[in-house]
Amino acid sequence: MSAAPTPPLPRALMIQGTGSNVGKSLLVAGLCRAARRRGLRVAPFKPQNMSNNAAVTADGGEIGRAQALQALASGLPASVHMNPVLLKPETDLGAQVVVQGKRLTTTRAADYQALKPRLLDAVLESFARIGDGRDLVIVEGAGSPAEVNLRAGDIANMGFARAAGVPVVLAGDIDRGGVIAQMVGTRAVIAPEDAAMIRGFLINRFRGDLRLFDDGYRLIEARTGWRGFGTLPWFPEAARLPAEDAVDITSGRRDGRIRIVCPMLSRIANFDDLDPLKLEPEVSLAMIPSGQPLPGDADLVILPGTKSTRGDLAFLRAQGWDIDLQAHVRRGGRVLGICGGYQMLGHDIADPHGIEGPPGSDAGLGLLDIRTEMTAEKRLVEVRGRHLASGLPVTGYEIHIGRTTGPDCARPLLEIAGHADGAQSSSGRIRGTYVHGLFGSDAFRAAFLREMGGGGSAISHGAVVEETLDALARHMEDHLDVAGLLALAEGPTAP
Incomplete structure (x- = not known):
């Protein structure tokens, strides 16, 4: 870790999901490109990722490949500080722990629970460094905040959001079914202090007539008290982007x-x-x-x-x-x-x-x-x-x-x-x-x-990837309240 003074925490917005693989990585990439197209200096950040699909950074470390794509969407070179904790599974029970681009240790899943709180300082340092000189940072969660059994010492979702004072928008994948229960259920099981960090929700990967979900959308708003930021139709061109x-x-x-x-x-x-x-x-x-x-x-x-x-x-x-x-x-x-x-x-x-x-x-x-x-x-x-x-x-x-x-x-x-x-x-x-x-x-x-x-x-x-990122940003602008999402980003509040 660097001994240089750590900059103040930046303005930021965090996208969390009702579960794994609900499209958080693509949503963050699209928001980064949309913000960049609006003239904002934006950077991506993911406190903790689990992936064996790593990218090598110019500063000689490794991060999750999804963050490398998000860096490209932001017009930035990939940095180890965009994904300060990377877990690389080696067995069904254990993983290599990479911190700020370098291997720290290999640990079993149960032992990692005790290690997590010791990594929060590195996560917050990287968050501050990646936001230094930027107008905002778009943060990606991991898994789901509804995994309350993993909440103690959390650095990936609400533990990070509360420590850094970052507002959250919850994304759900309607294509897999059950998105109403996922949204309302998340609100029901998380602690009130965590729920207070969530400022709204969005629905991802819709197929068909959007009007058919109007009642479900209003039900989520009524049951959770969260503001809806839109329903995003399926984006088939995502297949042209690097796979996570x-x-x-x-x-x-x-x-x-x-x-x-x-x-x-x-x-x-x-x-x-x-x-x-x-x-x-x-x-x-x-x-x-x-x-x-x-x-x-x-x-x-x-x-x-x-x-x-x-x-x-x-x-x-x-x-x-x-x-x-x-x-x-x-x-x-x-x-x-x-x-x-x-x-x-x-x-x-x-x-x-x-x-x-x-x-x-x-x-x-x-x-x-x-x-x-x-x-x-x-x-x-x-x-x-x-x-x-x-x-x-x-x-x-x-x-x-x-x-x-x-x-x-x-x-x-x-x-x-x-x-x-x-x-x-x-x-x-x-x-x-x-x-x-x-x-x-x-x-x-x-x-x-x-x-x-x-x-x-x-x-x-390279041209295909750039064109697809632009198309993704336009797709999100057409169907989501992107201006409202970006306006949610705020400076850190007291944890």
């Missing part, structure tokens, strides 16, 4: 002539590599869930990043995907391993010091002549380089532990800052790299698709 959850990638096309598949590993991480591919008209992209085989007609299998390489290698074998991969390679199919997926492609993965789990070593898939040893040092860096075969520029980031060596590393895929990265088989059909985000480089992506018989790409992924 791996299951959201399934919105990719199904009619493209180049078939790319990606197995959904149990600890899949940093799958933003797939976002640009899902927009390509020539690409049919499918995420393969557990229990289903890898399709036999795939042109390319992408082995994605993972928070637990050895654990997900065992998961992959339990699905029979190792057998499917061998058959895919015998048919002449291509494989690209990224980060943890790259490590799996080798002969073995050694973790002598137990960095990712119990000490030991596991045999890899044997598709590349490489070996990996896990090391304590974590590499977190944005990178620029070139694709060696084509000479085309690439950008991306590295976020990994482990060192990979072996004969196939003599055929690297990339040159990054003067050093080689990755490995390729002698046939060139099996490739691996530690660099995430390569497909965001438009020229490289076009060349990569041409290798598989495509016509290349005329899409600018």
